[in-house]
Amino acid sequence: MKIIRAKDYYDMSRKAANIISAQVIMKPNCVLGLATGGTPVGTYKQLVEWYNKGDIDFSEVTTVNLDEYRGLPKEHPESYWSFMHRNLFDHVNIRPEAINLPDGTNMDADAECARYDAVIHNVGGVDLQLLGIGNDGHIGFNEPNEAFELGTHCVDLKEETIEANKRFFDGNADLVPKQAYTMGIKTIMQARKVLMVANGKGKADIVKKAFFGPVTPEVPASILQMHPDFILVGDEEALSEI
Numbered sequence: 001m002k003i004i005r006a007k008d009y010y011d012m013s014r015k016a017a018n019i020i021s022a023q024v025i026m027k028p029n030c031v032l033g034l035a036t037g038g039t040p041v042g043t044y045k046q047l048v049e050w051y052n053k054g055d056i057d058f059s060e061v062t063t064v065n066l067d068e069y070r071g072l073p074k075e076h077p078e079s080y081w082s083f084m085h086r087n088l089f090d091h092v093n094i095r096p097e098a099i100n101l102p103d104g105t106n107m108d109a110d111a112e113c114a115r116y117d118a119v120i121h122n123v124g125g126v127d128l129q130l131l132g133i134g135n136d137g138h139i140g141f142n143e144p145n146e147a148f149e150l151g152t153h154c155v156d157l158k159e160e161t162i163e164a165n166k167r168f169f170d171g172n173a174d175l176v177p178k179q180a181y182t183m184g185i186k187t188i189m190q191a192r193k194v195l196m197v198a199n200g201k202g203k204a205d206i207v208k209k210a211f212f213g214p215v216t217p218e219v220p221a222s223i224l225q226m227h228p229d230f231i232l233v234g235d236e237e238a239l240s241e242i
């Protein structure tokens with residue numbers, strides 16, 4: 001585990017974007033595992049800036065996103081499909097056919113999860129997986145106390161996660177979908193490199209628990225302590241408890 005200290009959100013975003021950029025330069029046809037949430041927005045913004053300057057080329061890159069709300073149409077502004085297009089895909093030269101997310105509109109959970117696992121398998125697995133961390137230690141939508149051995153599966157979102165994400169749904173928890181499809185911890189652990197971004201005081205406790213506490217399904221991110229190439233880029237506040 002490697003911990004990189006950043007001064008603030010902007011510095012965290014630039015450092016993370018540098019690592020992603022290096023991955024794409026070293027292997028132009030790499031598979032990037034991508035994440036949503038507020039934290040990686042600055043990282044995507046930086047990648048778009050460097051793309052506009054001609055410093056990074058996504059023409060051969062394939063992406064697989066971590067998760068998607070179940071039951072939300074793609075076109076919904078808060079679907080992760082929309083999030084990714086708004087923050088990254090619409091602004092760079094990635095091929096539309098190289099973009100992969102779970103399909104939240106397929107209500108047949110078994111079929112959709114099997115399809116998504118096959119997609120990840122067929123692209124050869126993930127070279128670099130970007131992650132944020134939920135307040136309860138979730139990664140993707142792998143909530144506390146789920147088995148570490150799972151591939152893509154359907155989850156019931158915890159109350160805390162619905163509360164945290166309602167800010168994207170007019171502050172109304174009733175509008176937040178209650179389920180999601182998520183890549184499982186097994187798949188995340190199979191990524192060849194894992195890069196987590198964390199910022200702000202609100203993440204300080206969970207960062208300490210996850211990376212300086214026991215490895216336990218109660219804190220899903222704690223399993224990353226066992227990953228052979230795990231990098232955490234955190235700002236001063238997120239790393240203030242360690």
Ligand SMILES: N[C@@H]1[C@@H](O)[C@H](O)[C@@H](COP(=O)(O)O)O[C@@H]1O
Nearest residue numbers: 036037038039132133134140141
């Ligand atoms: N599914 C996403 C996670 O991938 C993300 O890490 C988490 C934290 O989000 P934020 O970065 O906004 O704190 O939110 C959501 O639940």
